[in-house]
Amino acid sequence: MFAQQTITGIVTESAGNNGLPGVGIIIKGSTVGTSTDFDGNYTLDNVKVGDILVFSYMGFNTQEITVGSSATINVTLQENSQTLDEVVIIGYGTTTVKDATGSIASIKSQDLNKGAIVTPDQMLTGKVAGVTVISDGGAPGAGSTIRIRGGSSLTASNSPLFVIDGVPVDSDGIDGVSNPLSTINPNDIDSYTILKDASATAIYGSRASNGVIIITTKRGTSNGFKATYTANVSVSQNSRTVDALSTEQFRDYVNTYGTASDIALLGDASTDWQDEIFQLGVGTDHNLSLQGGNEKFTLRGSIGYTNQTGTILTSKFERATYSIGGTTKAFDDHLKIDLNANLALINNRFADTGAISSAISMDPTKPVYDSSSPYGGYWQWLQSNGNPIAVGAPKNPVATLQQQHNTAYATRSIGNVQFDYKMHFLPELRANLNLGYDISSSEGSDNTYNSANENSPELAKLGSERTYEQQKTNLLWDFYLNYATDLESINSSIDVMAGYSYQNFENKGSSVDDIQDPSITQYFDFNNVLNLQSFFGRVKYMYADKYLLTVTYRRDGSSRFVGDNKWGNFPSAAFAWKIYEEDFMANAESISNLKLRLSWGITGQQDIGPYYPAIAQYLGSTETAQYQFGNSFVSTYRAEPFNTTLKWEETTTYNLGIDFGFWDDFLTGSVDAYYRETVDLLNFIPFPGGSSLSNAGNANIGSMENKGLEVSLIVNPIRKDDLNLDIAFNASYNDTEITKLTTNYDPDYEGVETGGISGGVGNTIQRHTVGYAPSTFFVYEQVYDSNNKPIEGVYVDRNNDGEITIADKYRLENPTADYTFGLSASLVYKNWDFNMSWRANVGNYVYNNVDSNLGFELQLLNSAFPDVISNGVENVLESGFVNGGAERYLSDYYIEDASFIKLDNVSIGYRFIRPEDKKSQWALSLSGQNLLIITDYTGLDPEVNGGIDYNIYPRPITYMLGLNLTF
Known part of the structure; x- marks a missing residue:
């Protein structure tokens, strides 16, 4: 054990297998060491079995080798700059x-x-x-x-x-x-x-x-045949549900605040309606891929099948996918042909998410089933004549789900064939032709039978039936020429590209409503076409492999606009300086990458929804809206609103960035700061009366600015043959402000209402306003008592005029996070691997529409509906609100800080490798998603798109067991 020996060997670099001179070799934890000669050979004396030799060389990853019985140790070092060449x-x-x-x-x-x-x-x-x-x-x-x-x-x-x-x-x-x-x-x-x-x-x-x-x-590989089969099974379960009153809480509430007739409506059951509509979701996924090839031809094909049931009754997603991709070379490798085709077949059954709000408001003292009910045997609120109570009564949520059959079948195929030809007479010149397509079609039906949503048992049995179909076609034709060459006489290189793009979208379809009743059946159809054409070019110039300049230009035309407004011009320029290549950085051994980036450019926007917003059109009436002349009925036509002045929205962006790598790429990352300004906003705004065919429409009015900072870091603290740890962190700051919304400056303009909510009639909770972020909440300031309990109907008179009016509303926060963070870690130890991902948002706010719409006394006990009692959420116990009028819905009491920290993913896996055939292996993995949420938000989930929380399909916790076979 104490015997010493002499170790010899050669150190080579991986790219060319050439010997590396000057590589440092040291016994870890000591000062004993040597270095390689000109050919990469080394000799090191006084080495014991068990010592760890550390091989280090600038620009290459450090390796550590444990000394065994062999006196020869050859090492191949990997370039640590290989990520830069990616x-x-x-x-x-x-x-x-x-x-x-x-x-x-x-x-x-x-x-x-x-x-x-x-x-x-x-x-x-x-x-x-x-x-x-x-x-x-x-x-x-x-x-x-x-x-x-x-x-x-x-x-x-x-x-x-x-x-x-x-x-x-x-x-x-x-x-x-x-x-x-x-x-x-x-x-x-x-x-x-x-x-x-x-x-x-x-x-x-x-x-x-x-x-x-x-x-x-993914593409095929040229190093022989490879087959991969992956399969997994997953279970999903809702971790949280809305805090509706329990049966006991509901009984106590009705007995305390209800009238004698309200109390008489209480039943004998104890039903957790959310528990009745939610279920354990189960999913399976299978994928088989085959790939292989040689230097001239590669091919990969795959088949996949996914089947997943949702955590709400009746929801289901089923998908089959097929893909094939191949690459071939011809004419002495001057012609390269890439072919890709992906096909997906999807079956969906959709659950009516309105059942979630019904489950919250349905009386928990009522049973799910009633054998005497004419509505499929489900208990429902009925009038004395047996007809449903149409207004003010929640529907049985289980019946809502089970009696509705909303299904769709869709196919979609995306593919292309790309020809890249390197000219024989001038190899630096390439011609590239890309022919692509994106074609999809769908058909579906939405049928409801024997539902209490109808006004009588007779209509319920008749039910409602709707069918629809749609086809979308997207065809692409791209062609460009590319010339790239080194200009050795001036130590430069240049890359020039110019091309043309043609893309055509067609969207057509039809639907038939109420097909079960010919007297009210309605037919609808549509056929829309959008065409985009572009000329584009780019020049990339590099001097001394240190200074890089990129200039691009694109001229786009859109059929959404007319006349001179059809075309938009979009230039950009960028400069980069590879500082680490400078002579004065030669001795900075701790720096492996340092690059400064500056850029400017203009991009466009024309996607406003309608296909013909600038073209005069007429809309034909339906059969039920024809005009009668004697015994004849004539279809009428209505002029549709349009705006011939519509043009491209333009966004100008400035970006300053720096990329870096330190200490042999122990730490790598980038920092970016940006500023964006959008002008000629494509905006949907109110029009003055009589100025157009509508009181609102699309127009280019307004501007907005956006600025932010982004940081990305990757730390690789452990890099060994059998142990590797990577930690990635990213952080972002973003601030958006509307700077203009009217043609002329108007300090009294309150802005554009947005953010419709449930509760009241036509209420909105947000506004686009100059000087604020888009969709900023626009609310009344709630007044609280000495116990910090909100006082119903009492708000701050912010303008001190002695009354509460719309002038007292103020702007409070917005739904977009100011700061976002991501953290992930990957640990590999021998055949084990572990991955974990965290995420955080700070500064995002949410309007709790569930509490505002279901958390007041008249939601539970409403004298306007004396034959019904409804459940609500626990907020009714906290606030004590009875009603409070329309202003209550617009109180800042319901605006909550929804900042959060989430543990998104955790997975652990183990690979079983056959020693005699290391290409053949199989692996098992166990993972979990959406595992933990840390937040002060009182609602179901703090992550709400748009900032208005109502009727959300819960994001479940999912556990998965996976299998991977490679051979």
């Missing part, structure tokens, strides 16, 4: 991390969120600074609201542009599939690239004001 997908081309001039984030599949991921958007949650992902409830297959650096528009779309394998896709769902990304199998995704600043996005011009997310699917 290829990043950008618009109409690629670049490397070290040569990128814009604000770009790239995430590979192994770094994305793990667990029971049904839709691709869930993989990005909390992973990228400045990118927020808020799921739209807990329904299986539900979509998410994704924002990059906040939003740059008011009423136009704030969603980023999605580009899948080179095809810009429609970000809107189709009938029956609300989430367009649910048609993509997450297992097929290889990487995400997020383009954030205008320098990176302006090449897409149109639709790029809110950033671009490029999704690249």
